[in-house]
Amino acid sequence: MSLQARDxxxxxxxxxxxxxxxxxxxxxxxxxxxxxxxxxxxxxxGISSWYTCVYGHCHPYIIEKVYAQMQQLDQIVFSGxxxxxxxxxxxxxxxxxxxxxxxxFFSDNGSTTTEVGIKMALQYHYNKGNKRNTIxxxxxxxxxxxxxxxxxxxxxxxxxxxxxxxxxxxxxxxPSEETIDSVLNELQQLIAKNKIAGFIYEPLxxxxxxxxxxxxxxxxKILKICNAHEIITIADEVMTGFGKTGANFASEAVATKPxxxxxxxxxxxxxxxxxxxxxxxxxYDAFYSNDMSKGLFHxxxxxxxxxxxxxALAAIDxxxxxxxxxxxxxxxxxxxxxxxxxxxxxxxxxxRTKGVILAFDLNIQMKRxxxxxxxxxxxxxxxxxxxxxxxxxxxxxxxxxxTTEQLNKIYQAIQSLLNSL
Numbered sequence: 152m153s154l155q156a157r158d159x160x161x162x163x164x165x166x167x168x169x170x171x172x173x174x175x176x177x178x179x180x181x182x183x184x185x186x187x188x189x190x191x192x193x194x195x196x197g198i199s200s201w202y203t204c205v206y207g208h209c210h211p212y213i214i215e216k217v218y219a220q221m222q223q224l225d226q227i228v229f230s231g232x233x234x235x236x237x238x239x240x241x242x243x244x245x246x247x248x249x250x251x252x253x254x255x256f257f258s259d260n261g262s263t264t265t266e267v268g269i270k271m272a273l274q275y276h277y278n279k280g281n282k283r284n285t286i287x288x289x290x291x292x293x294x295x296x297x298x299x300x301x302x303x304x305x306x307x308x309x310x311x312x313x314x315x316x317x318x319x320x321x322x323x324x325x326p327s328e329e330t331i332d333s334v335l336n337e338l339q340q341l342i343a344k345n346k347i348a349g350f351i352y353e354p355l356x357x358x359x360x361x362x363x364x365x366x367x368x369x370x371x372k373i374l375k376i377c378n379a380h381e382i383i384t385i386a387d388e389v390m391t392g393f394g395k396t397g398a399n400f401a402s403e404a405v406a407t408k409p410x411x412x413x414x415x416x417x418x419x420x421x422x423x424x425x426x427x428x429x430x431x432x433x434x435y436d437a438f439y440s441n442d443m444s445k446g447l448f449h450x451x452x453x454x455x456x457x458x459x460x461x462x463a464l465a466a467i468d469x470x471x472x473x474x475x476x477x478x479x480x481x482x483x484x485x486x487x488x489x490x491x492x493x494x495x496x497x498x499x500x501x502x503r504t505k506g507v508i509l510a511f512d513l514n515i516q517m518k519r520x521x522x523x524x525x526x527x528x529x530x531x532x533x534x535x536x537x538x539x540x541x542x543x544x545x546x547x548x549x550x551x552x553x554t555t556e557q558l559n560k561i562y563q564a565i566q567s568l569l570n571s572l
Contacts, residue, residue, distance in 0.1 A: 154177040154189060155175060158177070176532070183208060183550070183552050184208075194535050195537065196208070198547065199550045202548055205393065205394065205395070206466060207550045216461050223457075224236075229257065230450060230454075237460045240463050244467070247467065249409070252408075252431060254432070257454045258426040259454065261295055261416060262297040263426050265294040265295050265300040265303070266295065268385040270299065271383065271385075271411055272286065274445075278438060281346075283346040284319055284346055285321055285346055286303055286348060286350070287341065287382065288321075288351050289305065289324070289352055290324050291363070292306075292322075292357060292360065298313070302317035305360075324337070325357065328369060334369070335373065349384070350384050350385065351385040352370070355370070355505065356396060358390035371405050371406045374405065375407050383410045383434065385411040385413065388401060388402065388412055392418065393414075393416075393417035395507055410431050413426070414426065419466060420462060486509040487504055489562050493511060498569055499512070499569065507547075507549060508548050511546075512544050513545065513572070515543055515572070527545070536564040545568075
């Protein structure tokens with residue numbers, strides 16, 4: 152029996168309606184920027200397997216480090232214990248994060264990092280005797296699938312059955328240079344009418360919304376108003392973190408730094424699951440008390456797993472290497488050149504690039520998870536490329552090790568699609 156047939160017997164896949172999408176593609180191995188199926192057919196991983204494997208699949212340096220750690224310490228409860236990989240990772244992260252970040256709270260995926268960030272904001276005010284009950288977020292933001300994260304997310308396609316159970320959230324539009332004044336006015340009105348504890352946002356790029364990009368200067372104006380009203384600012388860098396927008400973190404492009412940062416995905420290079428929520432000393436101090444109930448009571452069994460921490464340490468070494476930095480610039484320049492070649496195509500609109508991210512919209516009306524979107528996915532797969540369109544948005548976020556030849560294969564697959572429309 153084939154792997155695909157065995158899969159159908161028991162597995163329930165994420166983001167999948169199995170009645171209309173009964174088949175999945177079995178992948179047997181991966182190396183660098185390539186995925187290989189059961190028959191040995193290769194596919195260029197154009198989105199770093201959901202923005203995780205940015206240094207390529209099965210990187211030998213990371214595997215070597217984790218293999219050594221496996222023989223020393225595999226897992227230990229992180230309540231009442233600590234270990235060297237966690238301590239070293241906290242030190243290494245603080246060195247590359249914005250200067251105001253001081254404390255590191257471990258969890259195990261992107262959703263939990265934002266969940267913890269939202270809890271920090273709500274409990275920060277609670278601990279101070281100010282019962283603020285509302286979170287501010289952008290329209291069309293996405294922050295994960297746990298309840299707090301889902302509450303803050305504005306993509307209703309994921310949230311329908313659960314909305315009556317959400318925490319209270321108010322939203323403002325994503326600003327542009329032209330709309331920032333009206334957004335700020337709307338923000339001031341929401342602050343006057345609600346007890347806002349925190350503002351969660353994806354800095355510079357809204358990933359699940361279709362790689363929608365907005366200016367750092369506009370975000371900075373919003374953050375300054377939040378600071379003036381003691382609204383805790385939470386930068387969700389689960390997607391943007393670790394070099395994807397050019398700098399190590401998108402928040403580096405914004406003058407006003409966040410109180411809290413949420414990190415996952417490329418944190419562990421796709422090898423191990425882990426999440427981190429960092430915060431300023433001010434946030435931490437609001438939980439520091441002789442009163443046990445003022446502590447942050449959030450825990451996961453695999454918090455700060457030594458193998459995951461070791462993976463992240465090796466990944467940061469690669470991120471800071473000259474080789475990776477040079478490759479990122481090469482990909483960024485290639486994206487810009489390809490984007491310029493698309494400017495006059497009548498089926499292409501809203502072309503945008505930032506760092507290793509390239510995105511554009513097809514000038515076609517279509518559903519986010521409709522038949523035409525499935526045809527786009529299949530087209531790329533048939534061309535030996537793994538891209539996952541978000542409705543009519545085509546986007547690329549390839550591993551930093553992607554070769555120029557492999558990049559060109561992705562671009563050619565896009566060109567052949569456009570020629571067929």
